[in-house]
Each structure stands twice: as C-alpha cells, then as structure tokens.
Amino acid sequence: MDSRDKQQTDKNHHLVQAMGHAIDGIVEVLKEERNMRFHVAAAICAILVAFYLHISSMEWLWILLAIFVVFTAEFLNTVTEAVTDLIVDHHYELNVKKAKDVAAGGVLISAIFAVIVGLVIFIPHFLAII
Numbered sequence: 001m002d003s004r005d006k007q008q009t010d011k012n013h014h015l016v017q018a019m020g021h022a023i024d025g026i027v028e029v030l031k032e033e034r035n036m037r038f039h040v041a042a043a044i045c046a047i048l049v050a051f052y053l054h055i056s057s058m059e060w061l062w063i064l065l066a067i068f069v070v071f072t073a074e075f076l077n078t079v080t081e082a083v084t085d086l087i088v089d090h091h092y093e094l095n096v097k098k099a100k101d102v103a104a105g106g107v108l109i110s111a112i113f114a115v116i117v118g119l120v121i122f123i124p125h126f127l128a129i130i
C-alpha cells in the first residue's frame, strides 16, 4: 500500500495524517478491486441519469444512500480478504471461506438494494417522459 508514512505502526498524530491514510485506503481499493471500479462506474451512471431526470432532493438522498451502502460493503469485503489472507497465508481454511463468503454476501445484498432503489426512483420518471 502507498502510505505517506511507510512502516508506521503507532497512532496517527494529527487529523491530516489520519486523512492521508484514509485516502490511501480509498486509492488502494480503487486500484486493486475490480468490483469497486464497477461500482464506481455504476454510481457515475446513476448520478448522470439522476441529473438528466431532475429527481427531487429526497430521491437524491436515496440514490446517494444506495451508492454509499455499496461502497461501504465493498470496503468491508476488502478488509475481510486482506485480514483473512494475512492470517492463513492463502491456505484453505473453513472459517476463512465463511468470512469471505459472508463479506461477499454483504456486497451482493447491498447491490440488490441499490438496484431496487434505482428502479423505484427512475422508472416513474422514465414513464413520465414516454
């Protein structure tokens, strides 16, 4: 991971340092996780459609909630993979399978939630246009 403070293991000393590490984490997920790049592309599409359809403030909140729920689930999935791989060093372990499958399941149900939110909000707007 590209960290500003390589080999740091003690606590962050100020907010800027903490923010730097948090941004490192976001860049890491975007660089390493193919699924995350797909989620970002889907989020950009949803935002462009939302602008085009002039959705209401409440609808924007639902769309943004759906986007950030998926992002959060993908971040937790990445954490789970990193920690479990560190523990078992890629040896097969039933509890690792359970942890990774549950984390992946979390991403799946959050993505289903996002699709439902998108359909509920966008379909009436499209029907009104045609």
Ligand SMILES: Nc1ncnc2c1ncn2[C@@H]1O[C@H](COP(=O)(O)OP(=O)(O)OP(=O)(O)O)[C@@H](O)[C@H]1O
Pocket: 033, 035, 077, 081, 088, 090, 091, 092, 093, 094, 096, 097, 100, 101, 104
């Ligand atoms: N060490 C392990 N022990 C047991 N099962 C494992 C192990 N590593 C991976 N698996 C199984 O393989 C699946 C895929 O593993 P992993 O999540 O690491 O791959 P991935 O394709 O990189 O996932 P993602 O696309 O979410 O990044 C897991 O859901 C789990 O079922």
